[in-house]
Amino acid sequence: MKTIITFGTFDLFHEGHLRILERAREMGDRLVVGVSSDAFNYSKKQRYPIIPEESRMNIVRALKCVDEVFPEKSMELKQFYCDKYDADVLVMGDDWSGSFTLQGCEDIYLPRTECVSTTEIIEKIRS
Numbered sequence: 066m067k068t069i070i071t072f073g074t075f076d077l078f079h080e081g082h083l084r085i086l087e088r089a090r091e092m093g094d095r096l097v098v099g100v101s102s103d104a105f106n107y108s109k110k111q112r113y114p115i116i117p118e119e120s121r122m123n124i125v126r127a128l129k130c131v132d133e134v135f136p137e138k139s140m141e142l143k144q145f146y147c148d149k150y151d152a153d154v155l156v157m158g159d160d161w162s163g164s165f166t167l168q169g170c171e172d173i174y175l176p177r178t179e180c181v182s183t184t185e186i187i188e189k190i191r192s
Protein backbone atom coordinates (compact mmCIF):
# COMPACT_ATOMS: atom_id res chain seq x y z
CA MET A 66 0.00 0.00 0.00
CA LYS A 67 1.62 3.26 -1.16
CA THR A 68 0.43 6.32 0.78
CA ILE A 69 0.63 9.82 -0.71
CA ILE A 70 0.32 12.90 1.47
CA THR A 71 -0.27 16.50 0.40
CA PHE A 72 -1.03 19.81 2.10
CA GLY A 73 -2.93 22.92 1.15
CA THR A 74 -5.41 25.60 2.08
CA PHE A 75 -7.90 24.82 -0.71
CA ASP A 76 -9.70 28.13 -0.18
CA LEU A 77 -12.41 28.88 -2.82
CA PHE A 78 -11.78 25.39 -4.20
CA HIS A 79 -10.92 25.50 -7.92
CA GLU A 80 -9.66 23.27 -10.74
CA GLY A 81 -5.97 23.75 -9.83
CA HIS A 82 -6.76 22.20 -6.45
CA LEU A 83 -8.71 19.35 -8.02
CA ARG A 84 -5.92 18.60 -10.53
CA ILE A 85 -3.16 18.36 -7.91
CA LEU A 86 -5.25 16.05 -5.74
CA GLU A 87 -6.17 13.82 -8.70
CA ARG A 88 -2.56 13.60 -9.87
CA ALA A 89 -1.33 12.93 -6.34
CA ARG A 90 -3.84 10.09 -5.90
CA GLU A 91 -2.77 8.50 -9.19
CA MET A 92 0.76 8.16 -7.77
CA GLY A 93 -0.29 5.73 -5.03
CA ASP A 94 -3.07 3.71 -3.40
CA ARG A 95 -4.21 6.14 -0.71
CA LEU A 96 -4.26 9.95 -0.55
CA VAL A 97 -4.14 11.76 2.79
CA VAL A 98 -4.64 15.54 2.74
CA GLY A 99 -3.62 18.08 5.38
CA VAL A 100 -5.92 21.09 5.10
CA SER A 101 -4.32 24.14 6.71
CA SER A 102 -6.28 25.39 9.71
CA ASP A 103 -7.68 28.92 9.95
CA ALA A 104 -5.29 29.74 12.81
CA PHE A 105 -2.29 28.47 10.82
CA ASN A 106 -3.33 30.68 7.87
CA TYR A 107 -3.72 33.69 10.10
CA SER A 108 -0.28 33.21 11.63
CA LYS A 109 1.23 32.92 8.12
CA LYS A 110 -0.66 35.61 6.17
CA GLN A 111 -2.41 37.78 8.80
CA ARG A 112 -5.74 36.98 7.21
CA TYR A 113 -8.24 34.14 7.47
CA PRO A 114 -9.27 32.12 4.42
CA ILE A 115 -12.66 33.09 2.93
CA ILE A 116 -14.05 29.59 3.53
CA PRO A 117 -13.78 28.31 7.14
CA GLU A 118 -11.63 25.25 7.81
CA GLU A 119 -14.51 22.87 8.58
CA SER A 120 -16.05 23.61 5.16
CA ARG A 121 -12.69 23.40 3.37
CA MET A 122 -12.11 20.02 4.99
CA ASN A 123 -15.61 18.78 4.11
CA ILE A 124 -15.15 19.75 0.45
CA VAL A 125 -11.77 18.01 0.17
CA ARG A 126 -13.01 14.94 2.07
CA ALA A 127 -15.94 14.53 -0.34
CA LEU A 128 -13.69 14.10 -3.40
CA LYS A 129 -13.42 10.65 -4.98
CA CYS A 130 -9.62 10.90 -5.09
CA VAL A 131 -9.23 11.69 -1.35
CA ASP A 132 -9.15 8.96 1.31
CA GLU A 133 -8.46 10.92 4.50
CA VAL A 134 -8.32 14.53 5.66
CA PHE A 135 -6.83 16.17 8.76
CA PRO A 136 -6.21 19.76 9.89
CA GLU A 137 -2.64 21.00 9.25
CA LYS A 138 -1.73 23.14 12.24
CA SER A 139 1.81 24.30 11.46
CA MET A 140 4.31 24.40 8.60
CA GLU A 141 6.90 22.77 10.86
CA LEU A 142 4.91 19.56 11.44
CA LYS A 143 5.45 17.99 7.98
CA GLN A 144 7.75 15.22 9.29
CA PHE A 145 5.34 14.49 12.17
CA TYR A 146 2.33 14.18 9.81
CA CYS A 147 4.27 12.07 7.29
CA ASP A 148 5.25 9.66 10.08
CA LYS A 149 1.77 9.67 11.62
CA TYR A 150 0.05 8.78 8.33
CA ASP A 151 2.87 6.48 7.21
CA ALA A 152 3.31 8.47 3.99
CA ASP A 153 5.68 7.20 1.30
CA VAL A 154 5.53 10.34 -0.87
CA LEU A 155 4.79 14.01 -0.20
CA VAL A 156 3.30 15.67 -3.31
CA MET A 157 3.01 19.46 -3.68
CA GLY A 158 2.70 21.93 -6.56
CA ASP A 159 5.98 23.27 -7.92
CA ASP A 160 5.51 26.64 -6.23
CA TRP A 161 6.87 24.63 -3.26
CA SER A 162 9.78 23.04 -5.21
CA GLY A 163 12.55 21.85 -2.91
CA SER A 164 10.88 23.27 0.21
CA PHE A 165 10.58 20.05 2.16
CA THR A 166 13.21 17.46 3.02
CA LEU A 167 11.83 14.52 4.93
CA GLN A 168 13.14 11.31 6.35
CA GLY A 169 11.48 8.15 5.06
CA CYS A 170 9.24 10.08 2.68
CA GLU A 171 10.11 11.16 -0.86
CA ASP A 172 9.11 14.72 -1.91
CA ILE A 173 7.76 15.30 -5.43
CA TYR A 174 6.63 18.64 -6.92
CA LEU A 175 4.14 18.65 -9.79
CA PRO A 176 3.57 21.55 -12.21
CA ARG A 177 0.88 23.97 -11.02
CA THR A 178 -2.23 24.33 -13.13
CA GLU A 179 -1.88 27.58 -15.04
CA CYS A 180 -4.30 30.52 -15.12
CA VAL A 181 -6.25 29.74 -11.96
CA SER A 182 -5.66 30.80 -8.38
CA THR A 183 -7.59 31.76 -5.27
CA THR A 184 -5.95 35.20 -5.34
CA GLU A 185 -7.17 35.79 -8.92
CA ILE A 186 -10.70 34.71 -7.99
CA ILE A 187 -10.71 37.17 -5.07
CA GLU A 188 -9.40 39.96 -7.34
CA LYS A 189 -12.06 39.23 -9.98
CA ILE A 190 -14.87 39.38 -7.41
CA ARG A 191 -13.42 42.62 -5.98
CA SER A 192 -13.16 44.48 -9.28
Ligand code: C2G
Pocket residue numbers: 072073074075076081082085099100101137140156157158159160161176177178179180181182
Ligand atom coordinates in the same frame (compact mmCIF):
# COMPACT_ATOMS: atom_id res chain seq x y z
N1 C2G B 1 -2.06 24.40 -6.86
C1 C2G B 1 -1.89 24.04 -8.19
N2 C2G B 1 -2.33 24.88 -9.19
C2 C2G B 1 -2.91 26.05 -8.89
C3 C2G B 1 -3.10 26.43 -7.54
C4 C2G B 1 -2.66 25.58 -6.54
O1 C2G B 1 -1.35 22.95 -8.51
N3 C2G B 1 -3.29 26.84 -9.91
C5 C2G B 1 -1.59 23.49 -5.81
C6 C2G B 1 -0.50 24.13 -4.92
O2 C2G B 1 0.76 24.03 -5.54
C7 C2G B 1 -0.61 23.27 -3.66
C8 C2G B 1 -2.12 22.93 -3.62
O3 C2G B 1 -2.64 23.20 -4.92
O4 C2G B 1 0.15 22.07 -3.80
C9 C2G B 1 -2.87 23.77 -2.59
O5 C2G B 1 -2.66 25.14 -2.88
P1 C2G B 1 -3.13 26.25 -1.84
O6 C2G B 1 -4.53 26.02 -1.47
O7 C2G B 1 -2.70 27.56 -2.38
O8 C2G B 1 -2.31 25.88 -0.53
P2 C2G B 1 -0.91 26.42 -0.08
O9 C2G B 1 -1.08 27.77 0.51
O10 C2G B 1 0.08 26.25 -1.20
O11 C2G B 1 -0.55 25.36 1.08
O12 C2G B 1 1.92 23.28 4.10
C10 C2G B 1 1.55 24.10 3.02
C11 C2G B 1 0.28 24.79 3.29
O13 C2G B 1 -0.76 23.95 3.61
C12 C2G B 1 -0.08 25.83 2.27
